[in-house]
Amino acid sequence: MTSAAINRMGLARLASMLSASNGGNGRVQWEAIGRTLGIPLLALVLFLLLWQVAAAQVQTSLGSIPGPIAVFQAGVGLVQDHYREREKEAAFHQRQEDRNARKLAKDPNAEVKTRAYTGKPTYFDQILTSLNTVFTGFLLATLVAVPLGILSGMSKT
The missing domain is CATH 1.20.5 (Single alpha-helices involved in coiled-coils or other helix-helix interfaces)
Structure with a gap:
C-alpha cells in the first residue's frame, strides 16, 4: 500500500510508521513520526504543565483553580459514583424481584407491583x-x- 493511498484513507499519521516497518528510509520515517506524533504529544504535555503551574497561581473568591491532576481525580470520582449508583439500582431491583417472588409463592393470584428506581442521577x-x-x-x-x-x-x- 502506498503512502498516497494511506493518506487518501485518512490515515496520514500511520503512513510514516507503516513505511518505516516496510523497510523505508529509517531516518526520514522517524523524522516524520516525530512530526506527526511527537509534536502533538509535546504540545499536550506542555499544555498540561502550563495548566498545572497557572492553576496554582490563580486565586479566586472560591479558591484556586484545579490543576489537571485534581480534575483527573474528580473525573475518577464521578465514574466511581456512577458505578456505585448502578450497583444500588441493581440491588433495588433484586430486592423488588425477591419480594414479588415471595409474595407470588404465598398467593399465586397476588398482585405484584414493580416500581421504578428513583435514585439520584449521576453525572453520566x-x-x-x-x-x-x-x-x-x-x-x-x-x-x-x-x-x-x-x-x-x-x-x-
Whole structure:
C-alpha cells in the first residue's frame, strides 16, 4: 500500500510508521513520526504543565483553580459514583424481584407491583439527559425549519 493511498484513507499519521516497518528510509520515517506524533504529544504535555503551574497561581473568591491532576481525580470520582449508583439500582431491583417472588409463592393470584428506581442521577445520566434534550430540540427545529424553508423558497413573493 502506498503512502498516497494511506493518506487518501485518512490515515496520514500511520503512513510514516507503516513505511518505516516496510523497510523505508529509517531516518526520514522517524523524522516524520516525530512530526506527526511527537509534536502533538509535546504540545499536550506542555499544555498540561502550563495548566498545572497557572492553576496554582490563580486565586479566586472560591479558591484556586484545579490543576489537571485534581480534575483527573474528580473525573475518577464521578465514574466511581456512577458505578456505585448502578450497583444500588441493581440491588433495588433484586430486592423488588425477591419480594414479588415471595409474595407470588404465598398467593399465586397476588398482585405484584414493580416500581421504578428513583435514585439520584449521576453525572453520566445528566449528560445523557442533556444530549437527549439537545437532539430533540434539533429534531423539532429541523421538522419545522426545513418545510418552512422549502415553502419560502418556492414562494414567488
